[in-house]
Amino acid sequence: MKRKINVKGITIGEGAPKICVPMVGETEEQLMEEAAHLKTLDIDVVEWRVDFFKDVEDHRKVKAILADIRSILVNIPLIFTFRSAREGGQKELGKDHYFEVNKAMIETGMVDMIDVELCNDEKAVTSLIEKAHHHGVYVIVSNHDFAKTPDKEEIIARLRKAQELGADLPKIAVMPNSAADVITLLDATNTMYERYADRPIITMSMSGKGVVSRLAGEIFGSALTFGAAKNVSAPGQIAVKELRCVLNLFHSSL
Secondary structure: OOOOEEEOOOEOOOOOHHHHEEEOOOOHHHHHHHHHHHHOOOOOOOEEEEHHHHOOOOOOHHHHHHHHHHHOOOOOOOEEEEOOHHHHHOOOOOHHHHHHHHHHHHHHOOEEEEEEOOOOOOHHHHHHHHHHHHOOOOOEOOOOOOOOOHHHHHHHHHHHHHHHHOOOOOEEEOOOHHHHHHHHHHHHHHHHHHHOOOOEEEEOOHHHHHHHHHHHHHHHOEEEEEEEEEOOOOOOOOOOHHHHHHHHHHHHHH
């Protein structure tokens, strides 16, 4: 029996993949507009991509904005994510600052999940996971390759490593350079889900070629997919309305 993630009435790892929409505003005004708009959409989870925020290095401002976001998105699960430039994000933080900002947001009690990148010091990652769990916060351990799609065995190895470190949701996103690369990602997802995963996993193949991976997760084993409201945070994200329709179509056919 695989674990499930239950947060604010949403169960990740059961039924159709849940829809997460990123917030990518650079200013407080933009973020408040985004939050208000997201509240009106048929979504399951929101991710604050704080690397887009122009004052991300000021922890007091980040906390203040987080409080404002939470006051609007009261009942929607919220992921706090600083995506580093090396993995497709907007900025790069020093190692210490990267972990400090995540720890500070965990301690606020206002985030439901954090995303920590797999390609960091292992001890630092496990320490952050332990702190998150102590505060009742779930952890996504993620890996992103915006240049290529690793082979099947490597994709599985990274997901298994994230699971071994204690991730509640191991995640990988890769860039396809051919249709065969998309098949590789889907095959790896299925094998990971069937043979090794004891909890929900998140996988996707990016760009237009990989769109099918964002739609067919329930078939292959991915439990959450990322959609777009007005702006995307990664190539290949689909508008929420269309995404929900297709997910429901797949789900009703299984």
